[in-house]
Amino acid sequence: MASLDNLIVTTALPTIRRDLHASLESLEWTVNAYTLSFAILLLGAAILGDRFGRRTVFAAGVALxxxxxxxxxxxxxxGMLVAARVLQGVGGSVIFPLSxxxxxxxVGERRRGIAIAGLSGMSGLAIALGPWVGGMIVQLGDWHWVFWLNVPIGVLLLPLALARLAESHGPYARLDVRGTLLVxxxxxxxxxxxxxxxALGWGDPQVVGSLTAGAVLLAATAAWERRAPHPVLPPHLFRRRGFTLSNAVALLVQGGMFGAVFLLTQYLQNVLAYSPVxxxxxxxxxxxxxxxxxxLAGVFGxxxxxxxLMITGCALxxxxxxxxxxxxxPGVSYLLLLPAMVxxxxxxxxxxxxxARQTLDFASPSEEGLASGVNNALRQVGVVLGVAVLAEVFAVRGGYATAASFTSGLRAALWGGASMVAAATLCAALVPSAPPRERPAEPGPAPVREVSA
Incomplete structure (x- = not known):
């Protein structure tokens, strides 16, 4: 359900733009409101699950x-749609890491790789069906049903989660409020x-001030996390080269690919004149x-x-x-696009x-919830940055005025996305060949179950 919303909305963007008279900026926020709140709160969701019970917090996320x-x-x-998407992101931020x-x-250690691949496959199924389901809904009904689709799924899932999932807790029960607010x-x-x-240009005081303030706060985050007793972005994890590089791969791939998809779905409808379906x-x-x-990747890994296999996937x-x-x-045959899509x-x-499997290989068993939250958060941060950066490239080099203008902006954005994923390929090549045989030791003394500011 949460994965479906990553791409089901993209097919509806042209219709939402016409129906709500939305600008490119509003369309960006329709995507980024979800992914930004999703990304940030992922960092604390695993900790809340450790403290209050993973099943309980997971069910609360499904309900929200x-x-x-x-x-x-x-x-x-x-504006109302963007606000609702923020709340969707909050709920999704709980569902992903805790699932x-x-x-x-x-499952046991021997079945761990297959189990992770199976969960990833279900996420892949939702992503695969997302554009087609979104197009079908928009063409046969209207874009509102893209969101109504989640409601019966959630209503059915909530009692099943409470009845069938076993409750569990973890050791990371302190929430780094200051670090969360700073990041x-x-x-x-x-x-x-x-x-x-x-919309405003790079020299506008609002843009310069926002970027400067963001950079200062991120620098303050790095400084605080080095001395925080229970950091939301644990420095001890990022001191492991494999963990840091595998997360860099996740951020760059998500940014390059989803930033490109944001524009390609509009290209198929606005330029090539295909219906949503x-x-x-x-x-x-x-x-x-x-x-x-x-x-197959789960088996052959x-x-x-x-x-x-990660190097190969990024290079492709x-x-x-x-x-x-x-x-x-503007008039390209779909047959020329097909090989690249495959x-x-x-x-x-x-x-x-x-x-996710590669990242968790560089974390100890008790760190898996926290490591999962960091990995998922950085993947979603990648989506936010990818959409924002590639949409800016698109706006500078093209626009919505004509098919030729849209295509010009799209080409520049696609080269930008390709560069991001090429950088991910390099990072993937630098990840250690295999994690240590003995998984990393548990960090520090046992945490205390409390919430700290």
Whole structure:
């Protein structure tokens, strides 16, 4: 349900733009309001689960996500929709890390890789169906039903979660309130400045002030986390080269790919004149490939090595964005786009199946909830930054005025996305070949169960 909302909304963006008279900036916030709140609160969700019970907090996240989806469906303005998307992000931020932790703790060590790949496959299924389901809903009904779809799923899931999931707690029960507030303000400042720059220009005081304030707060976050007793971004985890590099890969891949998807779904409808359903169907070769590749990646990760498959997955995605940038034209045949979409989907399948697993390989068992939260948070931060940066590139080099203008901006943005994923490929190559045989030792003394400011 939470994964579905990553891409189901993208197919509806052109319709939302026309219906609510939304600007490019408003469309960015429709995506970024969800992913930004999602990313920030992921950092604390695992800790709340450790303190209050993972099943309990997970169920609360499902309930909030369901209510927020109903609010989004009832939105009559871009502002109301953005506010509802913020609440959706809060609910989703709880669902993602705790679902991974609940799955990992429910299976033995020998089945851990397959279990993670299975969960990633379910996420991949939602992402695969998202554009097509969104297009079908928009064409047969209206965009509001993109959000109504979540409500019956949530209503059915909530009692099942409470009845079938076992309650569990973890050792990380102290919430770093100051660190959470600092990183939230820093990321919000940077993203707000990037989004506003397309309308106001880079020299505008509002843009400069926002970017400067964001950078200062992020620097303050780094300084505070080094001395915080229970940091929200634990420095001891980032001192492990494998953990840091695998998270850098996650951030860069999510940014490059989802920033590109934000514009490509609009390109198929605004430039190539496909209906929402037709556009959704034409993205299936891209989004459905992870369904085929992810299960195989979970199996062959043991034989071929996670590092080797991650390098391959990143390289395939970078190459596919470069191909799309070369062939994109106002009247291009879909057959020229198809090979790149298949290759991108194969690379994405490898990434989805192995990214979380590779990160958790550099964390001890008791750190898995916290490490999962950090990994998921950085992946969503990547989406926010990718959409903001590539939309700015698009606005500078093109726009919505004509098909030629849109295509010009799209090509520049695709090269930007390809560069981000190429950098991820380099980071993937630098990740240690295999984690230590003995997983890292537990950090420091046993934490105390309390919330601290």
């Amino acid at each position: 996500f369901t209510v927020a989806s109903a609010a989004a469906a009832l939105s009559g303005s871009a 991974l932790t609940l799955v990992v703790t429910a 939230t303000g820093g990321l919000l400042g940077v993203v707000y400045g990037l989004v506003r720059s397309s 037709q556009a959704g169907l034409r993205t299936l070769p891209w989004t459905a490939m992870p369904l085929l590749v992810a299960p 043991e034989r071929l090595g996670v590092r080797r 995605q970078a190459a596919s964005l470069g191909w799309l940038a070369v062939v994109a034209e 290759v991108a989907g194969a690379g994405m399948g490898l990434f989805f199946a192995l990214s």
